[in-house]
Amino acid sequence: xxxxxxxxxxxxxxxxxxxxxxxxxxxxxxxxxxxxxxxxxxxxxxxxxxxxxxxxxxxxxxxxxxxxxxxxxxxxxxxxxxxxxxxxxxxxxxxxxxxxxxxxxxxxxxxxxxxxxxxxxxxxxxxxxxxxxxxxxxxxxxxxxxxxxxxxxxxxxxxxxxxxxxxxxxxxxxxxxxxxxxxxxxxxxxxxxxxxxxxxxxxxxxxxxxxxxxxxxxxxxxxxxxxxxxxxxxxxxxxxxxxxxxxxxxxxxxxxx
Amino acid sequence: xxxxxxxxxxxxxxxxxxxxxxxxxxxxxxxxxxxxxxxxxxxxxxxxxxxxxxxxxxxxxxxxxxxxxxxxxxxxxxxxxxxxxxxxxxxxxxxxxxxxxxxxxxxxxxxxxxxxxxxxxxxxxxxxxxxxxxxxxxxxxxxxxxxxxxxxxxxxxxxxxxxxxxxxxxxxxxxxxxxxxxxxxxxxxxxxxxxxxxxxxxxxxxxxxxxxxxxxxxxxxxxxxxxxxxxxxxxxxxxxxxxxxxxxxxxxxxxxx
Numbered sequence: 027x028x029x030x031x032x033x034x035x036x037x038x039x040x041x042x043x044x045x046x047x048x049x050x051x052x053x054x055x056x057x058x059x060x061x062x063x064x065x066x067x068x069x070x071x072x073x074x075x076x077x078x079x080x081x082x083x084x085x086x087x088x089x090x091x092x093x094x095x096x097x098x099x100x101x102x103x104x105x106x107x108x109x110x111x112x113x114x115x116x117x118x119x120x121x122x123x124x125x126x127x128x129x130x131x132x133x134x135x136x137x138x139x140x141x142x143x144x145x146x147x148x149x150x151x152x153x154x155x156x157x158x159x160x161x162x163x164x165x166x167x168x169x170x171x172x173x174x175x176x177x178x179x180x181x182x183x184x185x186x187x188x189x190x191x192x193x194x195x196x197x198x199x200x201x202x203x204x205x206x207x208x209x210x211x212x213x214x215x216x217x218x219x220x221x222x223x224x225x226x227x228x229x230x231x232x233x234x235x236x237x238x239x240x241x242x243x244x245x246x247x248x249x250x251x252x253x254x255x256x257x258x259x260x261x262x263x264x265x266x267x268x269x270x271x272x273x274x275x276x277x278x279x280x281x282x283x
Numbered sequence: 284x285x286x287x288x289x290x291x292x293x294x295x296x297x298x299x300x301x302x303x304x305x306x307x308x309x310x311x312x313x314x315x316x317x318x319x320x321x322x323x324x325x326x327x328x329x330x331x332x333x334x335x336x337x338x339x340x341x342x343x344x345x346x347x348x349x350x351x352x353x354x355x356x357x358x359x360x361x362x363x364x365x366x367x368x369x370x371x372x373x374x375x376x377x378x379x380x381x382x383x384x385x386x387x388x389x390x391x392x393x394x395x396x397x398x399x400x401x402x403x404x405x406x407x408x409x410x411x412x413x414x415x416x417x418x419x420x421x422x423x424x425x426x427x428x429x430x431x432x433x434x435x436x437x438x439x440x441x442x443x444x445x446x447x448x449x450x451x452x453x454x455x456x457x458x459x460x461x462x463x464x465x466x467x468x469x470x471x472x473x474x475x476x477x478x479x480x481x482x483x484x485x486x487x488x489x490x491x492x493x494x495x496x497x498x499x500x501x502x503x504x505x506x507x508x509x510x511x512x513x514x515x516x517x518x519x520x521x522x523x524x525x526x527x528x529x530x531x532x533x534x535x536x537x538x539x540x
Contacts, residue, residue: 050318061307076331107493148476203414209365
């Protein structure tokens with residue numbers, strides 16, 4: 027059970043938009059990539075939702091999440107095809123209009139200028155941006171994402187999503203980063219659990235997650251300790267290491283980071 | 284934009300429980316595995332949520348999802364440690380009690396009988412099951428999942444989750460399976476999009492998803508057509524193949540499955 031968030035914790039939600047993720051056809055990797063990008067900035071991903079390419083589902087999820095968390099990051103549905111409906115859904119969620127954004131049009135014109143006819147009606151749709159939004163740069167394929175209110179709208183293709191996230195980074199204000207340290211050993215989770223519960227209860231300012239692992243022939247438990255306070259992390263990690271030793275294990279601890 | 288679900292479509296939601304997924308430390312693979320297991324049974328995953336190890340978040344998500352979809356599948360949080368709170372949260376969501384389930388206790392006693400002391404208090408916690416629930420077999424490590432109402436509660440470790448899913452399979456009632464066919468080509472999404480929109484609008488009983496791909500040096504677009512009707516899928520796939528050829532591409536089509 028995690029400790030209460032400190033008062034200065036900044037939280038975010040991720041909204042993944044796409045039938046291909048829900049069907050299992052495409053394995054999502056964006057959720058973990060976004061979470062790992064935000065963590066060191068002191069922004070904790072507190073909820074994720076995956077919804078289909080259905081406008082009312084997107085609108086409803088965006089409006090719930092943007093009211094509850096400081097930031098919302100969406101992925102998917104901003105390409106040129108008929109099933110790319112994210113921009114329209116976001117406009118509707120914010121009760122604003124949508125039309126071709128002059129700077130977005132300019133970027134697409136420049137990108138496709140080498141071949142006449144390349145910038146067709148479908149590709150021009152990628153320049154449709156809700157009114158009041160600011161563009162998010164796409165250094166890979168130029169068609170921009172956008173930022174409106176506390177919502178950042180990004181592409182679903184992981185390479186493009188990662189580039190957009192980099193360009194969003196400087197705009198984000200995080201809290202004190204949550205530091206972590208992992209203490210691993212070959213002691214099974216079930217053997218550690220009783221002692222661990224006592225530590226978790228008495229050191230309740232440090233959250234402790236317990237994750238069994240199976241690596242090749244080796245199995246054991248990784249204990250992930252999280253806190254904003256490096257000193258407290260080291261103290262509780264030492265106590266956890268002591269528990270592991272008392273149970274005949276050899277604790278392996280990485281650096282606090 | 285997908286077509287409306289046929290009246291006999293059976294829908295499911297997945298609820299992933301775990302700080303380690305939200306932090307990005309662990310890459311989830313259960314969502315895609317569950318979706319791929321359910322699809323051929325005619326059960327469509329319509330929504331996914333990922334929530335932290337916080338009881339009120341689990342309760343709230345379970346109660347929302349079980350009211351909206353025919354089935355809910357949860358993963359994570361049923362191990363022996365202090366951060367495994369799923370069983371208690373599910374009991375609370377259903378307004379029922381929770382205690383050690385005799386058959387679950389029997390299975391753990393048999394599993395740990397070879398070494399005295401192995402079945403400690405923490406491991407015995409894995410036999411705590413909400414009242415009114417039915418056990419879900421765990422052929423891997425014995426500690427069972429459970430089924431209550433329309434909610435199936437499974438482990439988070441992918442190997443164990445997959446084994447539980449197999450044992451749940453025969454209990455599920457699906458609709459007519461959604462068949463699919465993929466038509467791929469090296470024609471870029473933006474070139475296909477205008478023609479594809481017309482096909483999607485006039486053949487609105489078949490859903491068409493468009494996904495750009497990058498494989499090594501090769502890039503192009505995969506068009507995924509879905510319908511319960513194999514004949515309609517073949518007809519619309521032929522029309523999509525014709526569009527690709529008219530744009531100078533070579534369509535590659537797999538079998539309807």
